[in-house]
Amino acid sequence: MCTLEKRDNLFILTLTGNDEHRLNPNLISSILSALSQAKVQSTHGSVLITLAQGKFFSNGFDLDWAQSAGSKQGAQERLLHMVESLKPVVAALLNLPMPTIVAVTGHVAAAGFGLAFSHDYVIMRRDRGIIYMPEMDIGLTIPNYFLALFREKIGAASARRDLLLRGLKMKGDEAEKRGIVEAAYDSEGEVREASVRMAEDLAKRKWEGEAYAEIRKGLFPELCGMLGLATKAFASPRL
């Protein structure tokens, strides 16, 4: 499922096991608990890094579980249930009172990319792993909050169109060049090291977590509106 460790200022959330880390109700619930825990224990200068073991970061919602409902209607209900259940996870990441980094060391697709992309900084490998939104190829429409996430996080309309409407499989170098990720690294080891370095740099700024979360939410008003997140004003500077 997932584990949460704390190393000094860093919270490390790991999607464990060698499987596809499919976002089924169990894993979603597990991630939500871990994020609540990180929020409770957060202090000035905390940072979250999300990682995954194995060949996949996450391959999206658990479509096998959906289809095991036994009927078309049942499958649709289960899929829509997972779509709804992921909203609190995205909301928790938007509300998290610390910078968030996702180190994508494997394939990331569909809702898995939605999860990764809900972090402030995304880094990935260039030697393996692709970003892919398969919905066009398998005949699914895209949840509205994913669309808002992409609209507000990816500036280039052509990149959004290529990922969503064209089902482009994007490797690390292209993702870095087109501004989808911060950087792409040569191997899994380098991504992990880079995530820790980046986290330590961000932690040094000793940002006040609540103000950080409010400014972050201000960058994504449409997404926050869909998730029902309000914002607060902080008007007393720490000089």
Added chain:
Amino acid sequence: MCTLEKHGNLFILTLTGDDQHRLNPNLISSILSALSEVKVQSTRGSALITLAQGKFFSNGFDLDWAQSSGSKQGTEERLNYMVESLKPVVAALLNLPMPTISAVTGHAAAAGFVLALSHDYVIMRRDRGVLYMPEVDIDLTLPDFFAALFREKIGAASARRDLLLRGLKMKGDEAEKRGIVEAAYDNEAKVREASVRMGEDLAKRKWEGEVYAEIRKGLYPELCGILGLTTKVFAYPRL
């Protein structure tokens, strides 16, 4: 006016004749009929290519026809009438159950540029032809759906400002570099060949047309809202 042909999976819509292909009520109506026909005949793996003959893709609304009304009020009414009439054409392109490509082999200005930009992919020549929004130079404001189209299709705010507020005449190389078009080609023949190649590549994906149209509309929610287009959810994957 315009013709519609079918070559294998490809629908080819051509604005015929050597004139400016001014979008007057006749041509608008002709294009709308052609698009309805395309929709009726569409199958999985269809694609649309829109082309024009002569030096112009389209130079926009028929301002001569507007002014021949004989009065200032009459001119405004005729222009507003053409603005309103173009909305169903843009809506039809957004609803079209297949990928759409506009092969801009001549100048595309004002409503003519809007028509081209309402396609999923735009390619043009680099040796001739400009993209131009003359409204600022001729004292016209932009219809709401024009502004929404530019906001949602062109990510760089500076590019939107240069095209709309500065009346920049953008040639192929700059349009490609700044992400306004997919690619610019050396001459008319190469644009046409490229449009067919691109059409065939997209057709090979055999996308389900209804889902394609819904995902496309999801990329442009503001424009769809202005045009009164709703979206449907498809939650049963083709695995």
